[in-house]
Amino acid sequence: MVKSLEELAKIREQAKKALAAREGEAETKIVVGMGTCGIAAGAREVMAAILDELAKRDLGTVTVTQTGCVGLCDKEPLVDVIKPGQPKVTYGRVDAERARRIVAQHVVNDQVVGEWVVGTSS
Amino acid sequence: MRFYRAHVLVCAGTNCSLKGSQAVRQRLLNELEEVGLADEVKVVETGCFGLCEQGPTVVVYPEGVLYCRVTPDDVPELVREHLLKGRRLERLLYREEAEKAVQTVPQVDFFRGQQRIVLRNCGVIDPESIEEYIAHGGYEALGKALTEMKPAEVVAELKASGLRGRGGAGFPTGLKWEFAAKAQGDVKYIVCNADEGEPGTFKDRLILEGDPHAVLEGMAIAGYAVGARKGYIYIRGEYALSIERLEEAIKQARKMNFLGDGVFGTEFAFDVEVRVGAGAYVCGEETALFESLEGRRGEPRLKPPYPTERGLFGKPTVINNVETLANVAPIILNGAEWYRGFGTEGSPGTKVFTLTGDIVSEGLIEVPMGITLREIVFGIGGGIPGGRAFKMAQTGGTSGGCLPAELLDVPMDYDELAKAGSALGSGALLIMDDTHCIVDIARVFARFFEHESCGKCVPCREGTMRIHDIMTRIATGRAGEKDLDNLEALARTMTMACLCPLGQAAPVPIMTTLKYFREEYDAHIKEKRCPTGTCRDLAAPAATPAAGKGV
Known part of the structure; x- marks a missing residue:
């Protein structure tokens, strides 16, 4: 039951979050390497963990996409975190646990998790 | 989540x-x-x-x-x-x-030339999810109207917007609402005309399928503006998916209390019911639609009294087309001035068209009023397939006129098309290339009207039959010069004397094709020859087929 414009606005804000993926690419972007090499190394679990972590933290506005093999098969699963105005950070040998920490530390708190970084580029 | x-x-x-x-x-x-x-x-x-x-x-x-x-x-x-x-x-x-x-x-390109107000949510949201509609600003206009505006202010906003009826006649919507608001009586009705019977038109169907809540919201706002508590949607029985989605949308809207009693915590109460038609072209005419809604045979009534005075069940009624109603919420939300920023002075806003026939991109488009036919056909529509030439476009469905290539630059709005002898009508745009015979096409239109005439008034019942008869004789080489005079006399009589727009408009495609493609009629009548080779009872075309008036 919606009894006022304020109540409607609340429902709208909630509903908007569920549709964020359709608004085009958001400011913060996470890209998971999903070539054969990445998937074999566990990229599927990494992807699941990232999505789960974003949902828990209600970060519906982060775009998560996947990409093919970038050639660094040895370091798969690879995860890129791209934040506006900052160079792209690529993490290597990410597992579900690391993925959750990357979300918490880098995506939320803006602190790059130095130990797993394989490279940065702008 | x-x-x-x-x-x-x-x-x-x-x-x-x-x-x-x-x-x-x-x-x-x-x-x-x-x-x-x-x-x-x-x-x-x-x-x-x-x-x-x-x-x-x-x-x-x-x-x-x-x-x-x-x-x-x-x-x-x-x-x-x-x-x-x-x-x-x-x-x-x-x-x-x-x-x-x-x-x-x-x-x-197909989307770049478009301006989507009515189709704002079509193909963007899940039509069976009220939450997705709300996420895109849904029901905010209803809330604004109910909590911040008086009914008369809603009417005034609509009047100022210049919105005109999108069913085809182009009557100013705000004025219609004002008449109904001022009419005497405790019981009033809002009727949504979704009996989209014009061949080649499928916009209302796709609006209802794609964004049913937009129409419900428009109806509720109309109910508030004129003081009605009940709305009906009269829809074609063939529109199974639209009916299903509407029923679902009504259920969801009732659950969230956008329909029902005490909407937005105010005194306002409004509910909507879907009624399914049994398939007669004439039931798209508003008074015939009322007859059908009331359980009688679908035949038009004499006007006046107009529906805003005595409509459904004899009560003051606002009857609006689906597309008209889908325009209401954006106008209330963004204001009349914003709406006037689109389209032309006399026809503000956008128009939804259904593109069919010999055109590369058939489909559903929404463009600002006043765009030229050329921009639609060759810009958004991608031109004529197979390298053929454009021969004509019929605007507004079967009861609309046929425009030749010389009129490709006519602006598409109510007044300019009327000047060209055609009508904006329902928004159907049937494009034909130079392989089609004008006489044959006009004969098919004539047959359609003969079949769909309800028979209540003599000029239509007899006139549509005679027109079809004459057109058949022209197409089979049995007509003389006198027949063209007879056609013109019939057309004059029907335009003046028919009871409803069905009969009044039936001669329009005949008269416009006669006006713009006279030489093709002459070839059939005088030379007993069909330039495109379509009419099989006539002589084959000359070695080089006349390309009509292609570009």
């Missing part, structure tokens, strides 16, 4: 459904399950996307990549390539030219 990294929008409008979009959707669900992506990727059924020619269409977000003519057998590859590995599936991308694959929705 579940977080989906990708949304796959499958068009489930009637056109794409006919091309198998349901099977595509099912296969998508199965395939996502199989590769373990069901929890990461959301499949959404949407209303018509407009690009019917290229259907079934599938759009993958967040990238917004547009895939066309997707078959169930394409799905495994699409899922594995795009959703699993993140590579676009080149072979299914939308192409405007053979070598140039367009990738995402905003890059497509």
